Amino acid sequence: MSAISGATWVAWRNNRAQAAVAGLLAAATAATLIVVALTASPRTGMALHLTWIQVALAVAPAVAGVFFGAPLLAADFERGTCRLAWTQGVTRRRWAAAHLGLLMGLSLLAAAVIAVAAQIWIAHIPADSVPNTTWVLYDVQGPMVFATVLFGIALGAAAGAVLRRTVPAMGVTLALFIALRVCFATLARPHLLPTATRLVSEFKDGGIPQSAGFVETTFLDSRLRPLPPDSGFGPYTPFRIVYQPASHFWPMQVMEAGFFIILAALLVYAAYRFATRDG
Amino acid sequence: MNPALEATGLGKRYGSTWAVRDLSLSVPPGRVAALVGPNGAGKTTLLQLAVGLLTPDTGESTVFGWSPRRHPTLVLARIGFVAQDRPLYRRFTVAETLRMGRELNPKWDQPMAEQRMRRLEIPLERPVGRLSGGQQAQIALALALSKRPELLLLDEPVANLDPLARRLFLSELMAAVAADGLTVILSSHLVADLERVADHLVILGGGRLQVAGDLDLLLPEHRWLIGPAAEAGRVGGTVVQAGTGERQCRVLVRRPRVPPGWTAEPVSLEDLVLAYLANPIAGALPMPEAVPA
Numbered sequence: 001m002s003a004i005s006g007a008t009w010v011a012w013r014n015n016r017a018q019a020a021v022a023g024l025l026a027a028a029t030a031a032t033l034i035v036v037a038l039t040a041s042p043r044t045g046m047a048l049h050l051t052w053i054q055v056a057l058a059v060a061p062a063v064a065g066v067f068f069g070a071p072l073l074a075a076d077f078e079r080g081t082c083r084l085a086w087t088q089g090v091t092r093r094r095w096a097a098a099h100l101g102l103l104m105g106l107s108l109l110a111a112a113v114i115a116v117a118a119q120i121w122i123a124h125i126p127a128d129s130v131p132n133t134t135w136v137l138y139d140v141q142g143p144m145v146f147a148t149v150l151f152g153i154a155l156g157a158a159a160g161a162v163l164r165r166t167v168p169a170m171g172v173t174l175a176l177f178i179a180l181r182v183c184f185a186t187l188a189r190p191h192l193l194p195t196a197t198r199l200v201s202e203f204k205d206g207g208i209p210q211s212a213g214f215v216e217t218t219f220l221d222s223r224l225r226p227l228p229p230d231s232g233f234g235p236y237t238p239f240r241i242v243y244q245p246a247s248h249f250w251p252m253q254v255m256e257a258g259f260f261i262i263l264a265a266l267l268v269y270a271a272y273r274f275a276t277r278d279g
Numbered sequence: 280m281n282p283a284l285e286a287t288g289l290g291k292r293y294g295s296t297w298a299v300r301d302l303s304l305s306v307p308p309g310r311v312a313a314l315v316g317p318n319g320a321g322k323t324t325l326l327q328l329a330v331g332l333l334t335p336d337t338g339e340s341t342v343f344g345w346s347p348r349r350h351p352t353l354v355l356a357r358i359g360f361v362a363q364d365r366p367l368y369r370r371f372t373v374a375e376t377l378r379m380g381r382e383l384n385p386k387w388d389q390p391m392a393e394q395r396m397r398r399l400e401i402p403l404e405r406p407v408g409r410l411s412g413g414q415q416a417q418i419a420l421a422l423a424l425s426k427r428p429e430l431l432l433l434d435e436p437v438a439n440l441d442p443l444a445r446r447l448f449l450s451e452l453m454a455a456v457a458a459d460g461l462t463v464i465l466s467s468h469l470v471a472d473l474e475r476v477a478d479h480l481v482i483l484g485g486g487r488l489q490v491a492g493d494l495d496l497l498l499p500e501h502r503w504l505i506g507p508a509a510e511a512g513r514v515g516g517t518v519v520q521a522g523t524g525e526r527q528c529r530v531l532v533r534r535p536r537v538p539p540g541w542t543a544e545p546v547s548l549e550d551l552v553l554a555y556l557a558n559p560i561a562g563a564l565p566m567p568e569a570v571p572a
Contacts (some may be wrong), residue, residue: 007382007383009382010383012378013378014371016501039302080364080366081368083366084367084419084422086331087332087360089355089387090383091351091352091355198564258364278333278334
């Protein structure tokens with residue numbers, strides 16, 4: 001790392017231990033995904049590993065934000081070393097830009113590696129080993145993994161720049177990360193694209209479309225008005241299905257991932273603005 | 280030539296409390312100025328405003344004519360700053376700390392920095408956090424000096440150092456001043472430390488400027504007047520501090536007129552500072568004054 005210089009060298013020297021740990025964690029995550037994909041027995045193995053990998057990939061962005069994003073700027077303020085750094089020959093803007101540039105550059109790399117590994121892992125899951133694989137794995141698809149890792153780290157950096165205390169910044173990062181992700185997934189995601197509706201007059205195979213997501217089924221009376229939830233139904237009760245068709249899956253991935261990438265960019269800018277304020 | 284540090288109507292507020300208020304000040308180049316005041320007088324705030332770490336709420340300050348807000352790089356290139364508690368990156372080795380100085384400062388003098396470390400027998404490969412407080416203070420000073428500043432500002436640089444380290448620090452500082460002729464502003468609330476090094480005095484009280492001027496002008500202007508307590512009312516000049524005994528009284532006066540029967544004695548720097556600190560309303564500013572009739 002002798003090629004880097006100036007404020008970037010100082011940022012690197014000051015955070016290289018964290019960068020090393022983060023790099024190892026990212027490499028280990030990616031390696032585990034690929035090893036599972038290539039070695040687990042297609043049926044039982046994949047199903048067994050599914051849950052914990054989903055959990056790990058959901059937690060990874062939060063961990064990255066809490067442990068690698070939040071302390072980056074907060075530690076400098078907390079220890080007063082910003083007063084050392086800001087009275088050298090470079091402006092605090094250069095200083096903040098070097099730190100955020102290094103952080104987001106390395107994050108981009110780590111996020112891409114994990115996202116690609118996640119995609120390889122998903123590609124090796126037999127389509128029929130998990131019911132409705134595609135939608136179940138919505139959150140651990142490559143684009144979502146990539147976007148949420150960047151979002152988590154940018155959120156951490158911004159919280160650190162605003163609060164200027166490491167531990168509170170870590171707490172706020174975790175809370176906001178969970179809140180935003182859960183809110184988006186429950187409130188916004190089902191409506192990212194207009195749903196399709198299908199009326200089925202007989203309950204039989206083929207009633208529910210292949211690979212549909214966010215399926216909502218409502219039983220209807222003979223005049224096609226919704227039945228009260230506790231009323232009985234038989235094989236000839238008509239029902240209505242509202243759902244996201246399989247063709248919406250990738251557009252929705254791109255929309256949600258894009259939303260969090262744009263949010264990450266705004267948070268990095270906010271971190272830059274707040275980090276250059278008076279110490 | 281522009282003053283090394285000039286402030287006009289400078290003010291900085293935290294909430295509703297003014298840390299520095301309506302402060303106008305001019306420190307000429309080449310001086311070693313002692314910035315004195317009780318805790319909370321605004322010393323740290325003034326120094327941080329001067330180097331651009333803080334933005335003033337009123338007025339402005341300049342370093343050799345340059346505003347730290349409008350021309351930050353020009354000011355940063357001219358100042359060396361040792362902040363309160365002498366912050367350093369504790370995990371950096373000494374060599375890495377010097378490299379930081381080199382990476383961040385265009386005028387960095389690496390041979391001077393290394394020579395200084397060798398002379399003080401500070402091992403370059405040792406992490407800064409494992410060095411003594413005195414050695415860390417020397418590194419902070421070396422970092423500030425090796426960027427070749429024209430104005431060096433130090434905020435309580437010898438606080439929490441043992442007497443030996445304190446003496447070594449101040450003698451290193453004075454050697455650098457003698458060699459480069461740079462301007463120094465150093466804050467402390469220990470007058471004894473400043474007595475040996477300062478030739479200019481700035482006293483702050485409650486965020487306001489109380490006294491400012493060259494010591495070789497300020498000290499002769501002040502006298503202890505000693506005389507009968509009953510005649511204390513006849514003392515002329517600006518009374519800074521009056522101590523009344525039963526029969527005799529001692530009065531510290533600026534520009535005294537000595538009543539007959541009274542004796543006048545010279546004032547030490549410590550007396551002068553303590554008298555002004557004890558009497559925050561008194562001021563001795565180098566401003567035009569009405570000539571006494």
